[in-house]
Amino acid sequence: MISKNSLYIFALFLVLLGIFIAIMRHEQTQIPFLASEKKDVWMVEARVEFNAQNNTPISVNLSLPEDTMGYKLYFEQSVSAGYGFNMMQKDGIKRGEWSIRQAKGKQTLYYKAQIVQDFTDDMPLNKVDAKLNTKDDIIWNASEQVAAKEILDFAYAKSSNNITFTRELIKTITDLKKRKDSSLLLLKHSYIDVLSKLLTDAGVVHRVSLALELEDARRNQALTPVIEVLDKDEWILFDPTNILQEENKNFFLWTRGGKSLIDVVGGTNATVKFSMVKQNMPALELAKAHFDESGFGIFSVHRLPIEEQSIFKMLLLLPIGALITVFMRLLIGVKTSGTFMPVLIAMAFLQTSLFLGLLNFVVLVAIGLLLRGYLSNLNLLLVSRIATIIVIVIFLVAFMTLIGYEMGFNTGMSVAFFPIIILAWTIERMSILWEEEGAKEVLTQGSGSLLVAVLAYMAMVNGYVAHLFFNFPELHLIVIALMILMGRYTGYRLLELRRFREFKTIV
């Protein structure tokens, strides 16, 4: 066994090394140690994929974003090996074009942009003229004409101007969608087309645009169609799936006025997917971190594609959860079911929000335990028992998602973030515990696990912690040092001071 002294020296070495590298990185890249009251900076990445046709020149034309209300485009870059890249204005719309003489097989092109959220500045409203975009594809037939008129009259009666009219219209159609028999208009046409046509009929100046919903650490997102309505000199954005014109929803307009998002010549099956991460630091420094080509710039998570970055953002938080688990078990003496189960539960909470996560978890495990009680009568072997529980858990998750959806919480979906296998094992372990040690022990370990999970969640959700450990991964050396030190702690656990409280009278 390594002596305690050399252990301390090793731990000290790790701590110093971590701090040293962090300071070096700070000096070189200027990334601040504290996430201060800076503007939100979004790194957005569009990932274009298509299959190249052999022996033909290829050109890919992607619509690109510009400064819009509340968002400023700070820096843009294209990463695509072998391709030439140009940005141009076409009909007043900004587009990027990649071209190559020939290519083979599956191609992946990246466009990265840095967007600064800033509602204070007066942004240029819109360079695209207020021309009606709409050459609507739809021509109503007779019965549709009647239905359309009815809806328009209804919305018109309940509104006072273009804004309220549009809101009422969206509301009316959304209500119609729920009643299947009366959604005549939606039978043959898509929702957004119908909405646009109705607005045209009513003579409201509007256009259909594609927007990106900004949400931290999302991958594989698609653009959402939105409606913009001209009111005085201002384009007002409406989310057609939501009647409330939500101010806080982070819509970043990508393409305006119904122009195609992507055109590929010489390729097939083109798709565009978007990934994004939110950062909270001065834009200039962030840009440096992302595009610096020297020294620490190269050995930095920021060099990865945004898609990988958003995975790492989660991954680099995991050690913090593990550290808290070690602390709670070895120094406090909290009993948990499964050593690192609480960390995984905490990761799930990060996706679902704390309250909903807790609720879902408790309900899932409780129902799972009830069903598992029946399974134990069947005398199954361990492997098939666990497998059965996994299927049961999946059913439960699907069921809860459905209920959540029907009740109108789209957060019901978030149940799916729970690690299914871990849940199944938790249920199995708790059930065995129940049989062998009784319900009290199940409650002790269950609440212990949840306590650790909640603490781990609170540490991981903290902005400062996330900022530090994402931008300075070397700080994990300090985490390791702490874990090592706790691993050789031979003193009492806090709860042992209670367990042996009788000895107060003896000493």
Add this chain to the structure above:
Amino acid sequence: MIDFISPFALRRSGILGMNSRNIEFISRYNDRKLFPLVDNKLQTKLLAQEYGINTPELLFVVRYQRDVYKLLEKLKDISSFAIKPACGSGGKGILVIKGREGDGFIKSSGVVIGLEEVTRHVTNILAGLYSLSGDQDVALVETLIEADAVFDDYSYQGVPDIRIIVFQGYPVMAMLRLSTKASDGKANLHQGAVGVGLDIKTGKPINAVMNGVKILTHPDTNHSFDTIKIDNWKELLLLASSCYDMTNLGYLGVDIVLDKNKGAMILELNARPGLSIQVANSKGLLPRLREIEKVATKRANLQKRVDFVLGFENF
């Protein structure tokens, strides 16, 4: 009211904590490769036979499914027996048959079951239903222990056992474990059994605890624990201590039962014995373990080790 003892007071009373037990004693004195000797009851038993140490008699072992069908023939002349999984834990999967009634078997609770239920139990053991890891297991068929009458007044069903902590071959602390109605006839302290601390030099009761609280009389039989008297205490210490020579595990929990006819025998060994024994004894283990660390040598033989403990003033 949250009631805590200060860590300094706890240190003064010499209580061994979980972290200290794991790092300074189990991982230092118990070689991991020796763990199977005690985790597998069959290995323990065979080893004990080799060393001439008394254990409940092994009648036969059922290793394969095909042997299950010969069970009736093998049990022909045996009226009472216990079937145990070799790798079970916490007394799970033990079937006790105390007699026969026609073709049926009488369980300890008095319920009569048929042969098919006995064979199904054995099949489950073989398939690993009771082994924690879920691995395949073997079933041991042993003669039934007939508990010595000395503890009849202090136990509710179940067989009482004596747990002795043996450190590097020296017995350091002992406790009698008595089952209660609350513990469902099991002798595990955290399941609600009573732990009676025993003076390591004399075997006389010190005090008794149940669920971490001191008690004076058994909750089911209402007998006072003061009157407990264990004969031939030194023999028990020698028996426990000899398990060190047998397993080489430096930090060992030895569980001993007293049989009416065959006397003291080893029921089970434990390489990770719990800390509750300290509460039952109102004494911390740490000072005793430190004393032994000072004097222990590989050469001290069994007799010398036990004599040392019996003659040591600080214990």
